[in-house]
Structure formats: structure tokens, C-alpha cells
Amino acid sequence: MDEVTRASNILECSDMEVFRKAYRLWFGTYDNEHIEVDYHDYMQLGFMPMYVRWFCRKVQEPPDDGVRRFIRQVAKLLGVSQ
Numbered sequence: 368m369d370e371v372t373r374a375s376n377i378l379e380c381s382d383m384e385v386f387r388k389a390y391r392l393w394f395g396t397y398d399n400e401h402i403e404v405d406y407h408d409y410m411q412l413g414f415m416p417m418y419v420r421w422f423c424r425k426v427q428e429p430p431d432d433g434v435r436r437f438i439r440q441v442a443k444l445l446g447v448s449q
Contacts, residue, residue: 374427382406388441389416389418392440392444393421
């Protein structure tokens with residue numbers, strides 16, 4: 368199981384949704400065309416963009432103050448209250 372799949376299992380969403388959340392958190396915006404190209408490269412070539420790698424690692428880190436802040440950001444992004 369790779370990092371994207373682990374993150375998608377933790378967040379209970381699809382791998383593509385992990386790319387969307389990672390992109391939005393990293394860049395502060397949303398560009399579906401860019402995300403689709405990156406996702407295609409990931410599926411076909413195994414290339415994982417830095418923003419996705421960072422996001423997946425953050426999702427999988429054991430909780431501390433920084434990770435708790437990150438989880439609040441993701442929850443806000445998802446529209447989930449904590």
C-alpha cells in the first residue's frame with residue numbers, strides 16, 4: 368500500500384480526492400486540470416508530486432500540536448466540525 372492509499376484510507380476518501388485536498392492545501396487554490404494531469408502521471412508513471420507527498424505524510428504522522436493544527440485545516444477543508 369502506498370502513501371496515497373494510506374492517506375485515502377485515513378481520510379475515508381478516494382485517491383483522487385487526496386490529490387484535490389493536497390493541492391488546495393498546498394497552493395491555496397483549486398486547478399482541476401493541473402490536478403488531473405498530476406493524478407494521471409501518478410497512476411501511469413508512479414510519479415507523486417511534492418505537494419501530495421507532503422500531504423500524505425502529514426496525514427499519517429502521529430498527533431502532536433503541529434499535526435493537530437493540520438488536522439483542523441483538513442477538517443475545515445472538508446467542511447467537518449471537530
